[in-house]
Amino acid sequence: MADAQRDLLVRHIRLLRDCVALSKRRWDFVIQAAAVLPAEMHLLCAFGGGHHDARGAIRLVTSTFDRHVSDHCASVWSDTCEVIEVSSRVAQLRRSFVEAAPVRAGLVSNVCDWPYSSAHMDTAQSDDMGVAMA
Template sequence: MSHHTSQFCPAPIRPVHSAYVAVTLRLADPSDDSLVRHVRLLRDCVALSQQRWGFSIDAAVVLPDEMQLLCLFPDADFGTHGAIKLICSAFDHHLPTHGGSVWAAETEVLEIADAVAPLRREFIEAAPVRAGLVESAGDWPYSSAHQGAAQSGEMGVAVA
């Protein structure tokens, strides 16, 4: 017996589920350090995107030319790409004295299983050590691993 869906019978609605999503955004120019030079602007752009798309951030690190986030979206199929686009376009729009987009053409977006999320958090927070910027992850001021940095506001990437 074949299964037939009538045009009068809508497809079942997929239940909404929260999902971890790992996002890596890179600048087109690897020698550019705009992300750390303008970390407050980047933080505001992320906060704006959070307000619009309703996601939380479990871990974050901002390197000179790269930002990595571990986000929890209400539904991984809804909002992830819109949130990324808003972060990038807002940063581009408000970046002083820069025309065009500073971002690399490709963005890494991975849905992460709940069981793997703690490992991804460790991976993200260890990025400055892997990059040779610090000896200990907690020494990098632009990371959720950094506990001593003064924070401004309550939203956005929890980095200095």
């Protein structure tokens, strides 16, 4: 995020879910784990088939989100994003790492207590699109 003090991601979580769902439709990936913090977002995704573009998927999420958040004229996203390719054997470890982000940030003491995470499975969803979080 460009400004760590902003909380646009959690305030506009439904919009963020829709942006991710749009990107999922374009690039056909599966979200294995997700955590949205006030100032950052972590996604662990599996791209199927031969055609995948993780950076393109991220660009679609970020540009669509920025276009629909009208109360701020500057982008909430930083100019850099980190894309790390991992083997399926490492993915389970990364899932735990992604879901533990709110604990590392000091927002909760238990991963299941953060409502904007795939670890928080008890939260009702409006539909099956996007990231499984509040």
